[in-house]
Amino acid sequence: MRIGIISHLKYPIAEPFAGGLEMHTHMLARRLRQRGHDVMLFASTRSDPDLGLEAICDETALMGVGVDEATDIGFFREHHAYLGLMNRLRRSDFDIIHNNSLNYLPVAMADALPMPMVTTLHTPPFCWLESGIRECRGLTSIFVGVSESIRRAWSAITPVTEVVRNGIDLDRFAYVVEADPDRYLVWCGRIVPEKGLHYAMDAAALVGVPLKIAGPVLDKAYFAKEIAPRMGAGTQYLGHLPHAELAAVIGGASAFLCTPCWEEPYGLVVAEALACGVPVAAFARGAIPEILTPDCGVLATPDDAVALAAATRQALMLDRAACRARAVAACDADGMIDAYEALYARCLGQAAFTALKVVPRSPTSTDSPFSPSRSLFHGQDPELVA
Incomplete structure (x- = not known):
């Protein structure tokens, strides 16, 4: 399966981890690759290149994000990094996108993508992410909480259909x-x-x-x-x-x-x-x-x-x-990855997922994540992921 993972950009996805979100994202990408999936991580510079990295922003340009959004250059750099990524993903052939960021743009633009998006909610509601989620109609999006506490916190804003607790190695x-x-x-x-x-x-x-x-x-x-x-x-x-x-x-x-x-x-x-x-x-x-x-x-x-x-x-x-x-x-990471694979399967349809697992794709020199080939999600009923 071709999986694009959208990361938080302020810190690199690399050891030593700045916090739990960075460690979780690293674990998710690494374990999915170990299971044979074709994973591309969209993250900031100095992230781990072994994760299938495409760096979309220099984290040193974002150090002041959130302090004063009206004048902060870092805020606009982050905005344009995500905006450019989402526009490119509209022409990509990923089978599914896993949004692990805290930015409003990926969720606000999710309905424009030709493939489903799974968004993991890692924090209680805050104004910027909440604004993006309220713009999302949920036609091709599923929201996942990392705990029942997070599910309850977001329940007044959007249905959180799944709880997948974080795992560790x-x-x-x-x-x-x-x-x-x-x-x-x-x-x-x-x-x-x-x-x-x-x-x-x-x-x-x-x-x-x-x-x-x-x-x-x-x-x-x-x-x-x-x-x-x-x-x-x-x-x-x-x-x-x-x-x-x-x-x-x-x-x-x-x-x-x-x-x-x-x-x-x-x-x-x-x-x-x-x-x-x-x-x-x-x-x-x-x-x-x-x-x-x-x-x-x-x-x-x-x-x-x-x-x-x-x-x-x-x-x-x-x-x-x-x-x-x-x-x-x-707390085992294998249980977390099992749960996400099962969720991806429900998004795509079990038959398509099984075929991908039985006949894995072999990357070639022309096999770009942004090639304009047809996504598995094309033509499927959006209600599969509502």
Whole structure:
């Protein structure tokens, strides 16, 4: 099957990942290619070329997007990158488009494409994406939520017909039977206000166990105001770690702290911790309660460091094997890809999908993703994907 994946553009789809969306997009493209699909990823420069990359924008030109859309040059560069892509996709021969971006244009222009589009919703509603979705009639579009929480959040704006939870590569977050004898807690993620690192630092201080921190500092003002003053003998900032180093740090921890200050859409860091066998203490926000069960995590009242400290003390007593078992049952990337393949099949019609799987296409030097050949979706009833 020929699959075009539209990415978020602000950060490269490459390690070390800026956040969960970039890691998810990388996983999706890589696993689909491993299953024999012909995948083209439309992303920013410096993304992983092994994913079948076509770079459509330089992410360094977009660093200010969203700050002041009325005057921001980056906003218009992003707009025109997506506009040019969507116009080219109208003349392409992809079988299906998977929109993994946060931009309004792909969804607003989806009905103009000759093939169906699957859009995964990774965030609660916000004005720009909501405006694009309201323009989409849904004739050839399906909206997927990464959690039941996201499905509920978007339900007043558009039908979210599917929930496909994000998955991780369990082999890359290997099970660690015993924590490091020098006991420590761990927090990782983007260091921005909505991730609430300062609450984790306060809770760790209350518990009296050292805290290791990993992740990119994407809000320097927040770091200077809330994080730097809390740094002391009980905390260690490790920087933005490569994947293997991050997995080792997580695996050695006695417990993982998750502190979202917004309605967390999914929580890939929670899945990563569980895969390593590390119990989780987390604020009960968004999709976090969908991932954690009482044998692998403890939920705390949001925005309450004292409650998080109490949850951490309980989490330290949980069984690591139960944590790994939960990750295997609920967070495996293979299950995610199975679900997306089944969804693509329903979009295209089972017969066409089966034929593609049995007789895979062999790329040739003239086999361009933008060649004007007929899409499999041409001539099919739009109600198949409504």
